[in-house]
Amino acid sequence: MPKILIYWEVRRVKITLTQRGLFTDKNAAVGIGSLIIFIAMIIVAGVAASVMIQTMNSMQQQALKTSQDVLKDISSGLRVTYVSGYNNEMSITQLAILITTTAGSDDIDLTYAYISLSDSTKKVILTYSSDCFSSSVSNGLFGTLNSSNLTATAYGIMVIRDIDGSCTFTKPTINSDDIVVLLVNTTECFSGIDTRTEISGTVMPEQGMNGIISFTTPSTYNSAIVELQP
Numbered sequence: 001m002p003k004i005l006i007y008w009e010v011r012r013v014k015i016t017l018t019q020r021g022l023f024t025d026k027n028a029a030v031g032i033g034s035l036i037i038f039i040a041m042i043i044v045a046g047v048a049a050s051v052m053i054q055t056m057n058s059m060q061q062q063a064l065k066t067s068q069d070v071l072k073d074i075s076s077g078l079r080v081t082y083v084s085g086y087n088n089e090m091s092i093t094q095l096a097i098l099i100t101t102t103a104g105s106d107d108i109d110l111t112y113a114y115i116s117l118s119d120s121t122k123k124v125i126l127t128y129s130s131d132c133f134s135s136s137v138s139n140g141l142f143g144t145l146n147s148s149n150l151t152a153t154a155y156g157i158m159v160i161r162d163i164d165g166s167c168t169f170t171k172p173t174i175n176s177d178d179i180v181v182l183l184v185n186t187t188e189c190f191s192g193i194d195t196r197t198e199i200s201g202t203v204m205p206e207q208g209m210n211g212i213i214s215f216t217t218p219s220t221y222n223s224a225i226v227e228l229q230p
Contacts, residue, residue: 076105077209078113081179083229086142087221091192095184095228096141098160099203099211101174108205110172115155115182117189117201117213124152124189132156132183133169141181142225150185157182195219199228 078099085092097115101108115126129151134144137158145156158181159167166173167180174180182203186193193199195217203211215229 076108076205076207077102078105078108078203078205078211080203080211080213080229082227083213083215084141085186085193085217085226085228087224087226088192090221091187091194092217092221092226092228093185093187093192094142094147095186095193097182097184097203097211097213098179099174099182100179101176102209105176105208107166107173107175108208110157110167110174110180110205112206113204115184115201115203115213117184117199119190119193120198120200122190126153126155126184126189128172129154129156130169133172134158135162135167135169136160137181141183145183147183147185147187150183150188152185152188155182155184193217195221 079102080097080099082098084096086094086096110128113128117124117126129149132145132147132149132154133156137144137160141158144158147156150156157167157169157172160179160181162174162178162180164175166175167178172180196219197217199213199215199217201213203213213229217228218226
C-alpha cells in the first residue's frame with residue numbers, strides 16, 4: 001500500500017479568558033510605538049501651547065505699557081511761556097525761564113527735568129539744584145535767588161503760582177495751572193550772552209513734551225531786564 005503523509009498545520013492561537021468565556025484573537029498586535037508617538041505629540045502640543053500663551057501674555061503686557069507711555073508722552077509736557085534776561089554791562093548774565101504744564105498734563109517732578117542750552121558754540125546741560133529754591137518771587141526775578149550758587153550744570157527754581165503746594169524744594173512737582181521760574185546763571189554757562197547771539201534749547205521733563213527755548217538777543221541792551229521770548 002502507498003504511504004500517506006499527513007501534515008498538521010500548527011498555528012499559535014492567543015486565548016483570552018473573558019467573562020463570557022474564551023475569546024480567540026488570531027491577529028492581536030499591540031502598537032506600543034504608535035502609542036509612544038501619540039503621547040509625545042500630546043506633550044509637544046501642550047508645551048507649544050504653553051509657550052504661545054506665555055508669549056501672548058508678555059506681548060499684551062508690553063503693548064499695554066507702551067500705549068500708556070505713548071499717552072503720557074502725548075498728553076503730558078512742559079511749555080515755556082516767557083524768557084527774560086538780566087543785563088549786566090551789556091551782557092546777559094542770568095536767564096529767567098517761565099514754564100507751566102501743558103493742558104491736561106500729569107504731574108511733573110522737576111527733580112528729573114533738565115535744561116539743554118546752546119549758544120551755537122557751546123552746549124550745556126543743567127539739572128535742578130535744591131540749594132537754589134524759593135517758594136515765591138519776593139525780590140523780583142533776578143533778586144530773589146543768589147545766582148552765584150548756580151553753576152554751569154545747575155538751575156534754580158522760584159514758584160510764582162502753586163495752588164496745591166506740591167512744588168517744594170525737596171520735590172518740586174508742578175501740575176495744572178502752576179507757574180514756576182527756572183533761573184540760569186549764564187555767566188557760568190557761556191561767560192555771559194552777548195548781543196546778536198542765537199540761543200536754542202529745551203526744558204525736558206522725565207516724560208512728556210519738551211518746552212522750547214529759542215531766541216536771538218537784540219542788537220543792543222537798553223535796559224537791565226531784557227525780554228527775549230516770546
